[in-house]
Structures are given as C-alpha cells and as structure tokens.
Amino acid sequence: MPLAPWRSPLARALHRNRALVYARYLQLATVRSDGRPANRTVVFRGFWGETNQLQFVTDARSEKAAQIESSIAGELCWYFPKTREQFRIAGTLTLVRHSSSDLNLLQARQSAWQALSEGARSQFTWPDPGKPRATQAEFELSPPATDIPLPQFCLLLLDPNWVDHLELRGEPQNRWQYQRQDGNWSMQPVNP
C-alpha cells in the first residue's frame, strides 16, 4: 500500500516536534451510545506495518472500548506546539481484542504489547478504570508477562479517510484537505 499524501507532512511535524514527548499525545473523539461526543488524550504508537492506519492501545474495560463497539467512527485532533500546526484525521476504528479471529491483527496486538514500557503494561493490571477508587494494594500487583498480552489489552487502529492539515504559521495560514475515495487520496488547498 503506498503512503497516503498526508503522511509526508505528518512525518515532518513529528520530526520537528520530536523534542516534546507530548507531541505524540493527541485527542480522539468518539460518539457515546446516547449520541453525545466523547474526547480523550491518547498516545500515538506508530503506524501499523506498511498501512496508513494509526495505532493506539486501550483497555477493554474502558468506556471508549464500548463506544467503539456501537460506533466505529473516530476523529483525531493532533496539535503540534513547536511548529504550530494541526492535523484532524477522521476514519474508522478497529478494536483488536484478545478474542479477535484475525491472525494479522492478533500479531499486531502482540507486537504493540511488547513495545510498551513495563510501567505502561502494568497499568493493565490496575482495577477497572473509571470505577470508584480502589485501595492502594489493588494497584500493586506484579508486572504482567512481556510476551503474552493481558486479556483486557486492546490494540486500537484508526483507518483514515479524511485529513485536514492547518498551519498557523503563515499570513494567511495554510490549510489542506485530503480525502480518500475508492482507495485513492486527493488533496485540495482550502481557506483556513
């Protein structure tokens, strides 16, 4: 699969902002089962292999896992502070659970687990996220195995079909929209 045309400006932004650890933090919007939006910070975990799909990790017990089951549409908003530019990336979400029957996806899930730090893996042993606060002891289980993901560990993929790139620098600002149709990407400069 060829790289989508927005991959090059996004790679440049990632490179130029690489000194900021939070340049890999971005916001994922989903829709709740009652139709209201939800929005939270997620950590970019790279692209899945040779595809244009962005990788994240999440917990099967989190609200967003349930939201994605009922509505697969997602939109990312990614602001890069140093270069003052924003990427909005809309697409469809795939939640890869331990029960997935797709061997390629299961392999990607395992690789994502192994790529996590021990601290990040340990968070999946914590008590149910969003539930009333548990005791300190319940947060102090031993770190999980490196090779086999815990059942609640999920890989989350976003397959983009629309990207909006805004550069705040520039007078006036620059903005481009990328659209995927029948597998092909087109690009249009638009007004900021």
Added chain:
Amino acid sequence: MPLAPWRSPLARALHRNRALVYARYLQLATVRSDGRPANRTVVFRGFWGETNQLQFVTDARSEKAAQIESSIAGELCWYFPKTREQFRIAGTLTLVRHSSSDLNLLQARQSAWQALSEGARSQFTWPDPGKPRATQAEFELSPPATDIPLPQFCLLLLDPNWVDHLELRGEPQNRWQYQRQDGNWSMQPVNP
C-alpha cells in the same frame, strides 16, 4: 452562582502552565449531522462572567457552527503538558450569533469581540473557511471595527455537566469525576 468544585484544580493547572501559550488550546468534540464525531483545537477565552460556562469564539460559516445547531452536546479535552494532567469537560453548547435575542448573551458576544487581538478579529474577514483556497487579495481586507462584531462572529459557550480530571503524575495516577445533577455538583475519586 457558586464556583463549581472543579474550578479550583482547573485554575491551578492554568496558573502552573501559564508559561506555555498553548496551555490555553484545547480540543472540542462535537457530532456531525451524520452521527460521526468531529474534533478540533479551540482557544479558551475565559469563563463567562460569574458562571461556570467556558467561552470560545467561532465563525458562523464554520462546520462546527452547523454541527452545534443539530446537536448541542460537546466534550472538551484539555491536556496540560507541564503538570501532566487532563481535564475532560462535557456539557451543552450555546452558539451566540449576531441574531440572538438574549441581551446578556449579545453583550457577552460583544465583549468577546473586543477582547480579541486585531489579528484574530481580521480572520473573520477572510473568505469562507474550508472552501477551496481563495486568492491572496481576498485575505487582505482592512481590519474590522473594534466596537461592533462582524455578523459572522459567534461566541460559543460550553455549560459543563460532567468533568473528569486525571493527573498522570502519581503512582498510581489520580483521577476524579465531577457530576452535576439538579444544579449541584458531586465529586468521586475513581480509578485511572
């Protein structure tokens, strides 16, 4: 109206991150008319008077204005890089257009216009946002009057009913949820 209990930790985060201009940038999720989420960076413009409503500005010609007409639910995601904490703020949106019949809201809209920099006000003279790129000359109109907002200028208010505050610092992390019911706020420590 008394300050909501999440106002104090939010004020502290704003203060501790005040050296970063982008600590006032946050992400607003809304829902499109087809049910998919939308997500973009907005600039926090303070609270409206003595209320707990957050103020933003937007252009009546933008997509988000149309989205808010069809669905008033919004969720903000606000990440503070220096103190490594996140506020998720869900509530209902009010778009204050020039045609509003509420005199208090019209006054707030006028104050928001006057508080903008000349550069920010000038952006409202630019050609239709999101439309195919106009010529350079179309971006070079003279700056609008300071005292009377352009018709396309809108004040946007978010009236919160749910706030989720996560501190990444801490082992384990700290997280609190605030909920408004019948006008009263309650608070619950929850698992991160």
